[in-house]
Amino acid sequence: MIELHGVSKRFGDTLAVDDLTFRVLPGRVTGFLGPNGAGKTTTMRMILGLNRPTAGTISVGGRRYVDLPAPLREVGALLDARAVHGSRTAYHHLLCLARSNGIGRRRVREVLALVGLERVAGKRAGTFSLGMSQRLGIAAALLGDPGVLMFDEPVNGLDPEGVRWLRDLIRGLAGEGRTVLMSSHLMSEMALTADHLVVVGRGRLIADATMDDFVRANTDEAVLVRTPEVDRLTGHLTGSGAAVHREPDGALVVSGLDATAIGRVALTHGLPLTELTPRRASLEDVFMALTRDAVEYASKQGATR
Numbered sequence: 001m002i003e004l005h006g007v008s009k010r011f012g013d014t015l016a017v018d019d020l021t022f023r024v025l026p027g028r029v030t031g032f033l034g035p036n037g038a039g040k041t042t043t044m045r046m047i048l049g050l051n052r053p054t055a056g057t058i059s060v061g062g063r064r065y066v067d068l069p070a071p072l073r074e075v076g077a078l079l080d081a082r083a084v085h086g087s088r089t090a091y092h093h094l095l096c097l098a099r100s101n102g103i104g105r106r107r108v109r110e111v112l113a114l115v116g117l118e119r120v121a122g123k124r125a126g127t128f129s130l131g132m133s134q135r136l137g138i139a140a141a142l143l144g145d146p147g148v149l150m151f152d153e154p155v156n157g158l159d160p161e162g163v164r165w166l167r168d169l170i171r172g173l174a175g176e177g178r179t180v181l182m183s184s185h186l187m188s189e190m191a192l193t194a195d196h197l198v199v200v201g202r203g204r205l206i207a208d209a210t211m212d213d214f215v216r217a218n219t220d221e222a223v224l225v226r227t228p229e230v231d232r233l234t235g236h237l238t239g240s241g242a243a244v245h246r247e248p249d250g251a252l253v254v255s256g257l258d259a260t261a262i263g264r265v266a267l268t269h270g271l272p273l274t275e276l277t278p279r280r281a282s283l284e285d286v287f288m289a290l291t292r293d294a295v296e297y298a299s300k301q302g303a304t305r
């Protein structure tokens, strides 16, 4: 488990992290979301003891990172995939890390195989593509077989096969009971990977909820209905207390009644339905709506909305 209590971090005039309190629990993937500059990387760096909090406390498995005797065996992290000695081979890079934490050569071979880099283990890391560097960073995170894992934007640079592989790997790690915290700007991927979300904006906590609750709580439930009998169905639905909005293509967007109730109204009056689809916002829709005010570096188009 990772636990943050009242954590803040100031860089000069910038309050990068502002009084964050949350827990990352084992056995599930926690997605760490926030617009650019929201403080995600700074928070992860503080968890790893790379930045010292200005205020507050952080513990990993009940202890501060600096108090962990063999940190790689407790916490594995991918923060910056390019942060390797470019002249070292992938194998040598991992071997150096392993040695500093009392981990044997066999494990180095194992993690290279796990991330699919066996064939290029003897190549210099500086010649790797971004996707290969990400795989090497993931191998490094897994080296000590740690119970806590953090991945900052791990999907960057991966090809579609790699994206799917990483999703399965991350879900598998959580399935084994590990604590997994992962940031990504790819909302569709996050929706497929994470069970729980911690959302930040301008350094502050915006939400800490399960994926399902987060989307449901921020969605206006509505049902998309199509029928050849638009006027009659609209009349009966409004008569039953629903609000009905007619789209230009003739579809009805109905709120105030769920799909079952709408189906019943149609059946009672003998009106055919050609579509009856509960509408739910996507994670991306909800994220954009909730963080709109917290976006620091908006594009012009976004800023004028």
Ligand SMILES: Nc1ncnc2c1ncn2[C@@H]1O[C@H](COP(=O)(O)OP(=O)(O)OP(=O)(O)O)[C@@H](O)[C@H]1O
Pocket: 011, 014, 015, 016, 034, 035, 036, 037, 038, 039, 040, 041, 042, 043
């Ligand atoms: N070493 C530093 N010195 C000064 N300011 C910093 C430093 N590191 C981060 N910041 C500032 O802290 C804020 C949070 O940055 P951080 O990189 O943690 O955000 P993020 O959520 O990871 O963003 P992104 O999604 O763009 O990676 C930003 O305003 C950034 O400019």
